[in-house]
Amino acid sequence: MRxxxxxxxxxxxxxxxxxxxxVALLExxxxxxxxxxxxxxxxxxxxxTGYRHETEPLVRRFARAFAGYDHVVTPSGSCAxxxxxxxxxxxxxxxxxxxxxxxAGAVAAVAPRxxxxxxxxxxxxxxxxxxxxxxxxxxxHPTCHGLRALGLGDxxxxxxxxxxxxxxxxxxxxxxxxxxxxxxxxxxxxxxxAMGADKARHIIGTGAAAVCTVxxxxxxxxxxxxxxxxxxxxxxxxxxxxxxxxxxxx
Amino acid sequence: xxxxxxxxxxxxxxxxxxxxxxxxxxxxxxxxxLRGHSPADPVExxxxxxxxxxxxxxxxxxxxxxxxxxxxxxxxxxxxxVVPAGLPAGWLSAADGVERVPDSAGQTPHDLDAVDSVVTxxxxxxxxTGTIVLDGGPGQGRRxxxxxxxxxxxxxxxxxxxxxxxxxxxxxxVPSRPLTWISGPSATSDIELSRVEGVHGPRTLEVILxxx
Amino acid sequence: xxxxxxxAAEAVGDARLRGNLRHAxxxxxxxxxxxxxxxxxxxxxxxxxxxxxxxxxxxxDHYLERLERAVTAAGGHVHWAAxxxxxxxxxxxxxxxxGEREVVKVKSMVTQEIGLNAALAxxxxxxxxxxxxxxxxxxxxxxxxxxxxxxxxxNRGEIRDIFRDRMADRGRPAPEGLTDDPAxxxxxxxxxxxRKFLDAKVGVSGANFMVAETGTMVVVESEGNGRMxxxxxxxxxxxxxxxxxxxxxxxxxxxxxxxxxxxxxxxMNPYTSMWTGTTDEDGPxxxxxxxxxxxxxxxxxxxxxxxxxxxxxxxxCLNVCxxxxxAGGHAYGSAYPGPIGAILTPQLRGVTSExxxxxxxxxxxCGACYEVCPVAIDIPxxxxxxxxxxxxxxxxxxxxxxxxIRPAGGxxxxxxxxRAARWVFDHPGxxxxxxxxxxxxxxxxxxxxxxGPGRAWTDTRDLPPVPAEPFRDWWRRSRGEGSGR
Numbered sequence: 047m048r049x050x051x052x053x054x055x056x057x058x059x060x061x062x063x064x065x066x067x068x069v070a071l072l073e074x075x076x077x078x079x080x081x082x083x084x085x086x087x088x089x090x091x092x093x094x095t096g097y098r099h100e101t102e103p104l105v106r107r108f109a110r111a112f113a114g115y116d117h118v119v120t121p122s123g124s125c126a127x128x129x130x131x132x133x134x135x136x137x138x139x140x141x142x143x144x145x146x147x148x149x150a151g152a153v154a155a156v157a158p159r160x161x162x163x164x165x166x167x168x169x170x171x172x173x174x175x176x177x178x179x180x181x182x183x184x185x186x187h188p189t190c191h192g193l194r195a196l197g198l199g200d201x202x203x204x205x206x207x208x209x210x211x212x213x214x215x216x217x218x219x220x221x222x223x224x225x226x227x228x229x230x231x232x233x234x235x236x237x238x239x240a241m242g243a244d245k246a247r248h249i250i251g252t253g254a255a256a257v258c259t260v261x262x263x264x265x266x267x268x269x270x271x272x273x274x275x276x277x278x279x280x281x282x283x284x285x286x287x288x289x290x291x292x293x294x295x296x
Numbered sequence: 297x298x299x300x301x302x303x304x305x306x307x308x309x310x311x312x313x314x315x316x317x318x319x320x321x322x323x324x325x326x327x328x329x330l331r332g333h334s335p336a337d338p339v340e341x342x343x344x345x346x347x348x349x350x351x352x353x354x355x356x357x358x359x360x361x362x363x364x365x366x367x368x369x370x371x372x373x374x375x376x377x378v379v380p381a382g383l384p385a386g387w388l389s390a391a392d393g394v395e396r397v398p399d400s401a402g403q404t405p406h407d408l409d410a411v412d413s414v415v416t417x418x419x420x421x422x423x424x425t426g427t428i429v430l431d432g433g434p435g436q437g438r439r440x441x442x443x444x445x446x447x448x449x450x451x452x453x454x455x456x457x458x459x460x461x462x463x464x465x466x467x468x469x470v471p472s473r474p475l476t477w478i479s480g481p482s483a484t485s486d487i488e489l490s491r492v493e494g495v496h497g498p499r500t501l502e503v504i505l506x507x508x
Numbered sequence: 509x510x511x512x513x514x515x516a517a518e519a520v521g522d523a524r525l526r527g528n529l530r531h532a533x534x535x536x537x538x539x540x541x542x543x544x545x546x547x548x549x550x551x552x553x554x555x556x557x558x559x560x561x562x563x564x565x566x567x568x569d570h571y572l573e574r575l576e577r578a579v580t581a582a583g584g585h586v587h588w589a590a591x592x593x594x595x596x597x598x599x600x601x602x603x604x605x606x607g608e609r610e611v612v613k614v615k616s617m618v619t620q621e622i623g624l625n626a627a628l629a630x631x632x633x634x635x636x637x638x639x640x641x642x643x644x645x646x647x648x649x650x651x652x653x654x655x656x657x658x659x660x661x662x663n664r665g666e667i668r669d670i671f672r673d674r675m676a677d678r679g680r681p682a683p684e685g686l687t688d689d690p691a692x693x694x695x696x697x698x699x700x701x702x703r704k705f706l707d708a709k710v711g712v713s714g715a716n717f718m719v720a721e722t723g724t725m726v727v728v729e730s731e732g733n734g735r736m737x738x739x740x741x742x743x744x745x746x747x748x749x750x751x752x753x754x755x756x757x758x759x760x761x762x763x764x765x766x767x768x769x770x771x772x773x774x775x776m777n778p779y780t781s782m783w784t785g786t787t788d789e790d791g792p793x794x795x796x797x798x799x800x801x802x803x804x805x806x807x808x809x810x811x812x813x814x815x816x817x818x819x820x821x822x823x824x825c826l827n828v829c830x831x832x833x834x835a836g837g838h839a840y841g842s843a844y845p846g847p848i849g850a851i852l853t854p855q856l857r858g859v860t861s862e863x864x865x866x867x868x869x870x871x872x873x874c875g876a877c878y879e880v881c882p883v884a885i886d887i888p889x890x891x892x893x894x895x896x897x898x899x900x901x902x903x904x905x906x907x908x909x910x911x912x913i914r915p916a917g918g919x920x921x922x923x924x925x926x927r928a929a930r931w932v933f934d935h936p937g938x939x940x941x942x943x944x945x946x947x948x949x950x951x952x953x954x955x956x957x958x959x960g961p962g963r964a965w966t967d968t969r970d971l972p973p974v975p976a977e978p979f980r981d982w983w984r985r986s987r988g989e990g991s992g993r
């Protein structure tokens with residue numbers, strides 16, 4: 047089984063700890079991941095802002111970089127959804143507009159094999175107890191694209207419940223968007239900030255020490271809001287919790 | 297160009313992507329939803345759902361019906377009642393002292409507004425949604441007679457007039473008739489989304505389930 | 509109208525409005541979830557509803573002509589209006605021909621869309637709204653802010669004040685000592701409107717569905733004001749968007765299950781009226797159906813945007829939308845607020861105004877709207893598609909004519925930035941150099957105050973610290989170049 051890690055541009059530049067946690071976790075589970083150096087951004091910021099044509103070269107790059115793997119694993123629900131949901135759309139539109147150049151075919155080969163981390167763990171590896179230990183109170187915010195576009199369901203919570211020492215507390219209004227939404231956060235800053243503030247209030251209200259997500263982009267928004275409010279609740283990516291063990295706390 | 301030709305021209309141009317040979321039947325419609333949700337006891341479910349939306353539900357048999365109707369009218373102090381054409385003669389036979397006002401074309405809405413109650417039958421009742429449907433047939437009257445008076449007594453023959461779900465009701469109804477579907481008394485949720493019963497339609501809906 | 513972000517920012521600052529909206533939307537969204545969960549075949553009903561609408565839209569000309577024949581055969585008169593002005597002219601002329609100068613109206617989105625009340629007023633015709641919420645809006649010289657509950661932005665105290673102060677201007681005054689109890693307020697509306705209903709000679713409505721096969725019109729409602737307007741007057745005029753047609757009588761079995769549960773979150777709304785043309789001695793003697801295009805065929809011409817025409821106006825998408833909940837309906841600047849408005853309005857009106865060009869961005873693309881939509885309109889997909897229209901322009905249909913529009917103004921800097929980002933992301937070497945530079949200068953990186961457009965972020969949110977080493981450098985350092993490709 048050849049497995050490639052798609053780290054995403056946000057993790058690469060701002061959250062390398064998350065990427066290292068994914069590698070540590072998968073290697074602990076006996077999966078040797080590869081990291082194609084040609085990878086880049088999935089193009090979601092461009093696509094979601096209306097720049098579909100500008101996205102196409104990045105789609106092409108992705109398809110090329112990740113061709114030939116059995117699975118492409120990424121610690122981002124949002125980027126996985128971009129690849130799985132929108133790449134086929136972009137390929138089809140390009141073909142319809144006569145700018146195909148085999149894009150649709152290349153995408154078809156790679157898009158369905160692109161999995162968010164918890165999908166890979168639960169569906170491919172068949173594990174929910176990854177032997178992790180994280181003795182803290184944690185609340186879980188299901189990020190929108192993981193929740194609705196990918197349908198991650200209870201996979202993340204099942205993984206969290208199996209972590210030693212971890213106390214999982216319910217987050218009120220968990221399924222409401224944190225207000226990030228890419229460029230939405232600056233284009234509609236007032237609404238975005240209001241959504242973020244409500245999310246932060248709910249998180250703080252749980253009394254948890256950490257808020258866990260499967261998307262560092264959303265976490266940047268939640269963390270940035272919590273930090274501005276002076277809260278000590280720690281934003282943490284699920285991979286970092288799962289990588290943490292009794293011997294080697296992450 | 298007339299509005300008609302212009303609208304149709306625009307619609308046809310807009311559908312340039314639809315292949316010329318395609319017919320409506322070529323667009324698949326999966327109808328694998330359920331024909332009904334088969335409540336175990338449709339009559340029981342109907343009663344429960346009617347009450348859920350604040351209709352008052354009474355039960356009797358054919359023999360007890362006239363007395364029950366008389367009692368319901370008396371309890372409200374009804375002095376006048378609209379009688380739709382074709383209402384079984386016996387239904388109001390025990391309603392002594394209540395003036396019968398026949399449903400007629402010449403009645404004005406103001407005339408109707410002065411009437412206390414109306415008694416009707418129905419065409420079909422839907423258990424799952426707690427709905428009664430009137431189609432203007434015998435004993436059901438013009439649409440306005442079940443609208444303007446503030447008290448509506450509706451008789452449903454059970455179990456034969458009861459269907460389980462919406463698809464079953466449509467199968468029994470004739471589209472060309474004027475239809476009124478009633479699920480509980482008039483209501484609104486326009487103020488802070490809190491439900492208030494009784495706005496413009498009858499504020500009291502009493503449904504009598506008559507076992508036959 | 510200001511662009512969405514400006515109007516929304518104002519609404520966000522209005523604590524009372526936010527409280528009203530939050531309370532109302534959360535109440536209804538929870539109820540909807542329970543009503544939907546009762547039906548085990550909801551996904552199948554949803555798929556069937558979407559498919560029936562798609563079938564109708566792909567053969568809309570066929571179904572409209574069929575509908576026209578059926579309505580005419582049943583004694584009704586069918587009129588066609590390409591735009592709002594034409595529809596208003598038709599309705600005005602029909603009312604004037606009756607000799608009446610007053611009409612009673614059932615709540616109708618489409619007459620709001622075309623500004624019918626104002627057009628009637630210009631012709632000396634007075635239109636009374638009879639839906640409780642529309643009455644609140646009309647008495648308050650206000651605009652609707654929600655599809656189902658147009659006065660959702662008002663709480664009971666505000667409604668009491670409007671009734672007390674304004675009812676006398678339009679008829680029977682509010683009762684003395686009116687309280688803010690919803691039951692009392694509903695009673696005040698009953699008393700105020702009663703005589704209007706009983707005297708009405710002309711009623712104006714929309715319709716939720718029109719059955720092509722039989723010519724049957726369907727109106728769902730709760731209060732009975734609809735039944736009053738549809739049955740007591742001598743003349744009934746229904747103005748209906750061309751997308752409201754469904755092929756067959758049987759198709760109603762799908763929509764009469766989908767709509768109430770998605771809309772008021774009831775198993776069935778209190779009243780549903782169905783009529784076919786006219787019926788001797790029961791209801792109006794004259795029935796006029798005005799079929800309205802007003803941009804719908806333009807939306808139909810867009811193969812991605814077309815799905816917005818499936819909409820059955822249930823408003824479930826508004827009630828779950830985190831943006832609507834905070835911005836309120838007025839910020840959307842049209843009769844159609846919320847997520848559906850954000851995709852419908854720019855298609856019906858185009859994206860040439862600053863407001864209309866801002867609507868496709870009024871979303872975080874969280875997808876909650878798509879999830880609850882009973883006819884599976886992929887609202888996020890259409891939003892993104894319309895964003896492309898805004899920033900790129902291109903071929904669109906305007907009033908039935910194919911035309912090429914230019915990109916909307918104000919996006920030049922963004923376009924440049926997106927292209928630059930794409931170029932950098934497509935050149936990993938450059939990307940790596942940039943990341944390294946950021947890492948080296950990370951202590952200089954601001955966390956609390958960015959210049960330029962970034963300030964919109966740092967006004968309320970900190971930035972994460974820049975790490976010492978990007979992931980790909982760590983990989984290369986610890987694994988070497990060879991372990992990837």
